[in-house]
Amino acid sequence: MKLGEITLDTRSLDLIQLFEKSVGLPVKDVMETEDVIFYVLEKGGTYKLFTSDDKKRALDRIKESMKKRINVLDYSPEPEQFFRNLFYRYKVVSLNITAGESGYVVNVKVDPNYKASAIGKEAKNLKTAMLLAKRHFTIARLYIE
Secondary structure, eight states, rough: OOOOOOOOOOHHHHHHHHHHHOOOEEEEEEESSSSSSEEEEEETTTHHHTOOOOHHHHHHHHHHHTTTTEEEEESSSSSSHHHHHHHHGEEEEEEEEEETTTEEEEEEOGGGGHHHHHHGGGHHHHHHHHHHHHHHEEEEEEEEE
């Protein structure tokens, strides 16, 4: 299946440089919304981040200076693992991915207590997840149960 397309503008490159210099971990992708910055790290990056007090403090300094939430996830070339990483905070119960003519159809079942958060107000979180996923994979549909 054809990969999505990542285009980085000057702002995105600046965000990557800030993270890599401050935290010391390589960034594969970054996507900024009005209230959140999503950093996609190389595989194993989140483990290195959250097991190092120095790296966690550096991340907190970035959050304070940017005045935005920061979500960090590991990249995976496998769509199933990528989506598990993307929806990790919502407690993924099951995941079903099928390949269609126009791209993957992804059905993510999350813990019922987190479903509303996974979708977000006016489906904002769902739309953001779709945009981020489309940067790495060809996605036709994304459903959250």
